[in-house]
Amino acid sequence: MNSGALRVVTATSLFRPASQQASVMKKPKGKSEKKSSEKNGKMKQKAYEKALKKLQAGLCNLQDWVKTKGLRVIIVFEGRDAAGKGGTIKALTERVSPRVYRVVALPAPTERQKSQMFMQRYIQYFPAAGEIIIFDRSWYNRAGVERVMGFVEKPQYERFMKLCPAFEYYMIESGIILIKIWLEVEKKEQEKRFAARIDDPMRQWKLSPMDVESYTRWDDYSKARDAMFKATDTEYAPWHVVRSNDKRKARLNIISHILDTIPHKKVKREKVKLPGRPEHNRYDDQAGLKDRRFVEERY
Numbered sequence: 206m207n208s209g210a211l212r213v214v215t216a217t218s219l220f221r222p223a224s225q226q227a228s229v230m231k232k233p234k235g236k237s238e239k240k241s242s243e244k245n246g247k248m249k250q251k252a253y254e255k256a257l258k259k260l261q262a263g264l265c266n267l268q269d270w271v272k273t274k275g276l277r278v279i280i281v282f283e284g285r286d287a288a289g290k291g292g293t294i295k296a297l298t299e300r301v302s303p304r305v306y307r308v309v310a311l312p313a314p315t316e317r318q319k320s321q322m323f324m325q326r327y328i329q330y331f332p333a334a335g336e337i338i339i340f341d342r343s344w345y346n347r348a349g350v351e352r353v354m355g356f357v358e359k360p361q362y363e364r365f366m367k368l369c370p371a372f373e374y375y376m377i378e379s380g381i382i383l384i385k386i387w388l389e390v391e392k393k394e395q396e397k398r399f400a401a402r403i404d405d406p407m408r409q410w411k412l413s414p415m416d417v418e419s420y421t422r423w424d425d426y427s428k429a430r431d432a433m434f435k436a437t438d439t440e441y442a443p444w445h446v447v448r449s450n451d452k453r454k455a456r457l458n459i460i461s462h463i464l465d466t467i468p469h470k471k472v473k474r475e476k477v478k479l480p481g482r483p484e485h486n487r488y489d490d491q492a493g494l495k496d497r498r499f500v501e502e503r504y
Contacts, residue, residue, distance in 0.1 A: 211434055211438055211443075211444055211445075211446050212443055212444070212445045212446065213445070213446045213447075213448070214386075214445050214446065214447045214458045214459065214462050246451070247450075247451045247453070247454075248451055248453040248454050248457075250453075253453040253456075253457070256457050257296060257456070257457060257460075260457060260460045260461060260464065261296075261299070261300040261301075261460075262300075263460075263464045264297065264300065264301050264306075264460065264463075264464070265300060265301055266469065266470075266471045266472070267337075267463075267464060267467060267469050268301050268302060268305045268306065268337075269471075269472035269474075270467075270469035270470060270471075270472055271305060271335055271336070271337060271467075271469075272305060272335040273472050275334035275335055276334070276335070276382060276467070277331075277332040277333065277334060277335075277336060277380060277381045277382065278332060278336070278337040278338065278381070278382045278384070278467065279331065279332060279337075279338050279340065279376070279381055279382070279383050279384070280337065280338070280339045280340065280384045280386065280463065281340045281343045281345065281383070281384065281385045281386065282294060282339065282340060282341055282342070282343075282386050282388070283342060283343065283345050283349065283385070283386070283387050283388070284386075284387050284388030284389060284390070284447075284449070285388065285389060285390050285395060285426065285430075286395065286399075286415075286416045286419050286420075287390060287395045287398040287399055287402075287411075287416070288388035288389065288390040288395070288449050289388055289390065289449040289452045289455055289456070290341060290342075290388055291341070291411075292452055292456065293388070293449075293452075293455065293456045293459055294308060294339055294341055296456045296460065297339065297456075297459070297460060297463075298339065305335065305336060305337055306337045306339060307330075307332075307336060307337070307338050307339065308339045308341060309330045309338055309339065309340050309341065310340075310341035310342065311326065311327075311342070314326060323344070323347065323361075323365065324344055324372060327340070327343065327344050331376075331381070332381065344365075344369070345433065345437075347361075347362060347365045348362070348365065348366065348369075348429060348432070348433040348436075348437070349426065349429050349430070349433065350415070350419070352429050353419070353422055353425045353426055353429050354415070354418065366432070366433070366436040366437070367436075369436070369437050370436070370437055370439050370442070373437070373439070373441070373442040374439075374441055374442070376442075377441050377442060382466075382467060383442050384445075384462075384463060384466055384467075385442060385443065385444045385445065386444075386445055386447060386459055386462075387430070387434075387444050387445070387446045387447065388447050388449045388455065389446055389447065389448055389449060390448075390449050390450060391450055392423055394450045395420075396420075399412065399416065399417075399420060445462060447459055447462075
Protein backbone atom coordinates (compact mmCIF):
# COMPACT_ATOMS: atom_id res chain seq x y z
CA MET A 206 0.00 0.00 0.00
CA ASN A 207 1.31 3.46 -0.88
CA SER A 208 1.74 5.95 1.91
CA GLY A 209 -0.06 8.67 -0.04
CA ALA A 210 2.12 11.49 1.25
CA LEU A 211 5.79 12.08 0.60
CA ARG A 212 8.01 13.04 3.46
CA VAL A 213 10.06 16.17 2.90
CA VAL A 214 13.26 16.54 4.90
CA THR A 215 13.73 20.25 5.51
CA ALA A 216 15.99 22.54 7.48
CA THR A 217 13.19 23.30 9.90
CA SER A 218 12.30 19.65 10.45
CA LEU A 219 15.77 18.28 11.12
CA PHE A 220 18.56 20.86 11.14
CA ARG A 221 18.09 24.16 12.87
CA PRO A 222 21.18 26.36 13.37
CA ALA A 223 21.81 27.63 16.87
CA SER A 224 20.81 31.11 15.74
CA GLN A 225 17.37 29.90 14.76
CA GLN A 226 16.99 27.99 18.01
CA ALA A 227 17.68 31.18 19.88
CA SER A 228 15.13 33.09 17.80
CA VAL A 229 12.44 30.68 18.96
CA MET A 230 13.25 31.54 22.57
CA LYS A 231 13.41 35.32 22.19
CA LYS A 232 13.44 38.06 19.59
CA PRO A 233 16.91 38.84 18.22
CA LYS A 234 18.49 42.14 19.13
CA GLY A 235 20.20 44.13 16.39
CA LYS A 236 21.66 41.97 13.64
CA SER A 237 20.27 38.47 13.83
CA GLU A 238 22.68 35.57 14.24
CA LYS A 239 21.00 33.98 11.27
CA LYS A 240 22.52 36.61 8.99
CA SER A 241 25.98 35.70 10.24
CA SER A 242 25.45 32.01 9.50
CA GLU A 243 23.75 32.50 6.13
CA LYS A 244 24.52 34.45 2.97
CA ASN A 245 21.89 35.10 0.32
CA GLY A 246 19.68 32.63 2.15
CA LYS A 247 22.35 29.92 1.99
CA MET A 248 24.41 28.56 4.84
CA LYS A 249 27.94 29.91 5.31
CA GLN A 250 30.94 27.59 5.27
CA LYS A 251 31.96 28.16 8.89
CA ALA A 252 28.53 27.33 10.31
CA TYR A 253 28.29 24.34 7.98
CA GLU A 254 31.64 22.89 9.01
CA LYS A 255 30.81 23.25 12.69
CA ALA A 256 27.52 21.39 12.29
CA LEU A 257 29.02 18.80 9.96
CA LYS A 258 31.79 17.92 12.41
CA LYS A 259 29.22 17.07 15.09
CA LEU A 260 27.14 14.98 12.70
CA GLN A 261 30.17 13.11 11.38
CA ALA A 262 31.03 12.15 14.94
CA GLY A 263 27.51 10.73 15.10
CA LEU A 264 28.19 8.73 11.93
CA CYS A 265 31.26 7.23 13.61
CA ASN A 266 29.10 6.21 16.57
CA LEU A 267 26.57 4.70 14.17
CA GLN A 268 29.38 2.80 12.48
CA ASP A 269 30.40 1.18 15.76
CA TRP A 270 26.78 0.31 16.55
CA VAL A 271 26.18 -1.26 13.13
CA LYS A 272 29.32 -3.38 13.49
CA THR A 273 28.54 -4.41 17.07
CA LYS A 274 24.93 -5.36 16.35
CA GLY A 275 25.57 -6.85 12.90
CA LEU A 276 23.05 -4.55 11.23
CA ARG A 277 22.57 -4.45 7.46
CA VAL A 278 21.75 -1.05 5.98
CA ILE A 279 21.08 0.20 2.45
CA ILE A 280 20.89 3.92 1.67
CA VAL A 281 19.59 4.80 -1.80
CA PHE A 282 20.40 8.22 -3.24
CA GLU A 283 18.34 9.34 -6.21
CA GLY A 284 17.40 12.74 -7.58
CA ARG A 285 17.73 15.16 -10.42
CA ASP A 286 21.07 15.65 -12.16
CA ALA A 287 23.26 18.20 -10.31
CA ALA A 288 21.07 17.91 -7.22
CA GLY A 289 24.08 17.25 -4.98
CA LYS A 290 24.16 13.48 -4.53
CA GLY A 291 27.94 13.21 -4.90
CA GLY A 292 28.74 15.95 -2.41
CA THR A 293 26.30 14.50 0.10
CA ILE A 294 27.83 11.04 -0.18
CA LYS A 295 31.30 12.55 0.27
CA ALA A 296 30.22 14.38 3.43
CA LEU A 297 28.62 11.16 4.66
CA THR A 298 31.67 8.97 4.12
CA GLU A 299 34.80 11.13 4.48
CA ARG A 300 35.28 10.44 8.24
CA VAL A 301 34.19 6.81 8.48
CA SER A 302 35.58 3.42 7.50
CA PRO A 303 35.14 2.44 3.83
CA ARG A 304 34.88 -1.15 5.07
CA VAL A 305 31.60 -0.29 6.80
CA TYR A 306 30.24 2.55 4.67
CA ARG A 307 30.63 1.19 1.13
CA VAL A 308 29.65 3.29 -1.88
CA VAL A 309 28.25 1.55 -4.97
CA ALA A 310 28.08 3.61 -8.17
CA LEU A 311 27.51 1.25 -11.07
CA PRO A 312 28.26 2.09 -14.72
CA ALA A 313 25.86 1.35 -17.56
CA PRO A 314 25.03 -2.38 -17.73
CA THR A 315 26.99 -4.65 -20.05
CA GLU A 316 25.27 -6.74 -22.71
CA ARG A 317 25.55 -9.76 -20.41
CA GLN A 318 23.97 -7.87 -17.52
CA LYS A 319 21.15 -6.70 -19.77
CA SER A 320 20.26 -10.38 -20.30
CA GLN A 321 20.08 -11.07 -16.55
CA MET A 322 17.26 -10.50 -14.12
CA PHE A 323 17.16 -6.72 -13.69
CA MET A 324 17.79 -6.70 -9.92
CA GLN A 325 20.64 -9.21 -10.20
CA ARG A 326 23.43 -6.67 -10.69
CA TYR A 327 22.33 -4.78 -7.57
CA ILE A 328 21.73 -7.72 -5.23
CA GLN A 329 25.37 -8.78 -5.37
CA TYR A 330 26.27 -5.53 -3.58
CA PHE A 331 23.76 -5.92 -0.77
CA PRO A 332 25.21 -5.70 2.76
CA ALA A 333 26.49 -8.44 5.00
CA ALA A 334 26.33 -8.02 8.78
CA GLY A 335 27.98 -4.82 9.94
CA GLU A 336 27.81 -3.00 6.60
CA ILE A 337 26.12 0.15 5.28
CA ILE A 338 25.81 0.14 1.49
CA ILE A 339 25.28 3.52 -0.18
CA PHE A 340 23.85 3.35 -3.70
CA ASP A 341 24.77 6.41 -5.78
CA ARG A 342 21.82 5.75 -8.07
CA SER A 343 20.22 2.36 -7.88
CA TRP A 344 17.58 0.05 -9.33
CA TYR A 345 15.47 3.18 -9.66
CA ASN A 346 17.37 3.96 -12.85
CA ARG A 347 14.63 1.92 -14.48
CA ALA A 348 11.97 4.34 -13.28
CA GLY A 349 14.02 7.43 -14.16
CA VAL A 350 16.73 7.71 -16.79
CA GLU A 351 15.87 4.44 -18.55
CA ARG A 352 12.22 5.44 -18.82
CA VAL A 353 12.88 9.03 -19.95
CA MET A 354 15.67 8.22 -22.39
CA GLY A 355 13.88 5.23 -23.91
CA PHE A 356 16.37 2.60 -22.71
CA VAL A 357 13.59 0.32 -21.48
CA GLU A 358 10.49 -1.05 -23.17
CA LYS A 359 7.12 -0.13 -21.67
CA PRO A 360 6.27 -3.69 -20.48
CA GLN A 361 9.62 -3.94 -18.66
CA TYR A 362 9.07 -0.55 -17.06
CA GLU A 363 5.55 -1.44 -15.93
CA ARG A 364 6.77 -4.77 -14.56
CA PHE A 365 9.43 -2.98 -12.50
CA MET A 366 6.94 -0.48 -11.09
CA LYS A 367 4.63 -3.33 -10.10
CA LEU A 368 7.25 -5.63 -8.54
CA CYS A 369 9.60 -3.10 -6.93
CA PRO A 370 7.48 -2.55 -3.78
CA ALA A 371 7.29 -6.32 -3.23
CA PHE A 372 11.04 -6.64 -3.75
CA GLU A 373 11.70 -3.96 -1.15
CA TYR A 374 9.21 -5.54 1.22
CA TYR A 375 11.16 -8.80 1.19
CA MET A 376 14.41 -6.88 1.64
CA ILE A 377 13.05 -5.35 4.83
CA GLU A 378 11.51 -8.64 5.97
CA SER A 379 14.98 -10.20 5.71
CA GLY A 380 16.27 -7.63 8.22
CA ILE A 381 17.74 -4.97 5.93
CA ILE A 382 17.23 -1.33 6.95
CA LEU A 383 16.32 0.56 3.76
CA ILE A 384 16.55 4.36 3.53
CA LYS A 385 15.51 6.06 0.27
CA ILE A 386 16.50 9.69 -0.34
CA TRP A 387 15.44 11.87 -3.26
CA LEU A 388 17.32 15.17 -3.79
CA GLU A 389 15.23 17.83 -5.49
CA VAL A 390 16.86 20.92 -7.01
CA GLU A 391 14.98 23.75 -8.69
CA LYS A 392 15.28 24.35 -12.43
CA LYS A 393 17.22 27.64 -12.17
CA GLU A 394 19.67 26.20 -9.65
CA GLN A 395 20.29 23.16 -11.83
CA GLU A 396 21.01 25.43 -14.79
CA LYS A 397 23.45 27.42 -12.66
CA ARG A 398 25.30 24.25 -11.61
CA PHE A 399 25.45 22.89 -15.16
CA ALA A 400 26.86 26.20 -16.41
CA ALA A 401 29.52 26.18 -13.68
CA ARG A 402 30.73 22.77 -14.85
CA ILE A 403 31.33 23.83 -18.45
CA ASP A 404 34.53 25.83 -17.83
CA ASP A 405 35.72 24.31 -14.55
CA PRO A 406 38.36 21.63 -15.29
CA MET A 407 37.74 20.04 -11.89
CA ARG A 408 34.04 19.64 -12.58
CA GLN A 409 33.83 19.06 -16.33
CA TRP A 410 33.83 15.29 -15.80
CA LYS A 411 30.48 15.70 -14.03
CA LEU A 412 28.84 17.05 -17.19
CA SER A 413 28.17 13.96 -19.29
CA PRO A 414 26.26 13.81 -22.60
CA MET A 415 23.42 12.22 -20.62
CA ASP A 416 23.34 15.25 -18.30
CA VAL A 417 23.13 17.62 -21.26
CA GLU A 418 20.27 15.58 -22.73
CA SER A 419 18.46 15.47 -19.39
CA TYR A 420 18.67 19.27 -19.22
CA THR A 421 16.22 19.48 -22.13
CA ARG A 422 13.80 16.98 -20.57
CA TRP A 423 12.92 18.59 -17.25
CA ASP A 424 9.19 17.90 -17.53
CA ASP A 425 9.74 14.29 -18.64
CA TYR A 426 11.88 13.67 -15.58
CA SER A 427 9.27 15.37 -13.38
CA LYS A 428 6.57 13.03 -14.70
CA ALA A 429 8.83 9.99 -14.24
CA ARG A 430 9.62 11.08 -10.68
CA ASP A 431 5.95 11.49 -9.79
CA ALA A 432 5.03 8.11 -11.28
CA MET A 433 7.87 6.49 -9.32
CA PHE A 434 6.73 8.08 -6.06
CA LYS A 435 3.15 6.99 -6.66
CA ALA A 436 4.16 3.38 -7.22
CA THR A 437 7.02 2.93 -4.72
CA ASP A 438 6.48 5.35 -1.81
CA THR A 439 5.25 2.80 0.74
CA GLU A 440 4.84 2.78 4.50
CA TYR A 441 7.54 0.12 4.89
CA ALA A 442 9.96 1.69 2.35
CA PRO A 443 9.11 5.40 2.15
CA TRP A 444 10.79 8.04 0.05
CA HIS A 445 12.11 11.13 1.81
CA VAL A 446 12.55 14.24 -0.31
CA VAL A 447 15.29 16.80 0.35
CA ARG A 448 15.27 20.24 -1.24
CA SER A 449 18.88 20.82 -2.20
CA ASN A 450 19.16 24.35 -3.58
CA ASP A 451 21.37 24.93 -0.55
CA LYS A 452 23.80 22.01 -0.75
CA ARG A 453 25.19 22.52 2.73
CA LYS A 454 21.83 22.47 4.46
CA ALA A 455 20.77 19.49 2.37
CA ARG A 456 23.82 17.47 3.44
CA LEU A 457 23.26 18.26 7.10
CA ASN A 458 19.57 17.43 6.88
CA ILE A 459 20.25 14.11 5.18
CA ILE A 460 22.90 13.01 7.69
CA SER A 461 20.60 14.05 10.55
CA HIS A 462 17.80 12.03 8.99
CA ILE A 463 19.98 8.93 8.66
CA LEU A 464 21.12 9.18 12.27
CA ASP A 465 17.51 9.56 13.42
CA THR A 466 16.23 6.72 11.22
CA ILE A 467 18.62 4.09 12.58
CA PRO A 468 18.21 3.81 16.38
CA HIS A 469 21.67 3.49 17.90
CA LYS A 470 23.74 4.13 20.98
CA LYS A 471 27.35 5.09 21.49
CA VAL A 472 29.44 1.95 21.90
CA LYS A 473 31.82 2.21 24.83
CA ARG A 474 35.44 1.92 23.77
CA GLU A 475 38.31 1.10 26.06
CA LYS A 476 40.82 3.95 26.19
CA VAL A 477 43.93 3.04 24.24
CA LYS A 478 47.31 3.60 25.84
CA LEU A 479 50.36 3.30 23.64
CA PRO A 480 53.06 1.01 25.10
CA GLY A 481 56.62 2.23 25.46
CA ARG A 482 59.17 1.40 22.80
CA PRO A 483 62.40 -0.39 23.81
CA GLU A 484 65.50 1.79 23.62
CA HIS A 485 68.14 -0.98 23.61
CA ASN A 486 69.40 -2.65 20.41
CA ARG A 487 67.71 -0.03 18.27
CA TYR A 488 67.75 -0.66 14.53
CA ASP A 489 68.97 2.17 12.30
CA ASP A 490 65.79 2.62 10.29
CA GLN A 491 67.24 5.41 8.12
CA ALA A 492 70.31 3.54 6.87
CA GLY A 493 68.19 1.34 4.61
CA LEU A 494 66.73 4.42 2.92
CA LYS A 495 70.09 5.78 1.84
CA ASP A 496 70.45 6.10 -1.95
CA ARG A 497 66.77 5.17 -2.52
CA ARG A 498 64.58 7.10 -4.93
CA PHE A 499 62.45 9.75 -3.26
CA VAL A 500 59.64 11.77 -4.75
CA GLU A 501 60.84 15.29 -5.50
CA GLU A 502 59.87 17.67 -2.70
CA ARG A 503 58.15 20.46 -4.59
CA TYR A 504 56.20 21.81 -1.68
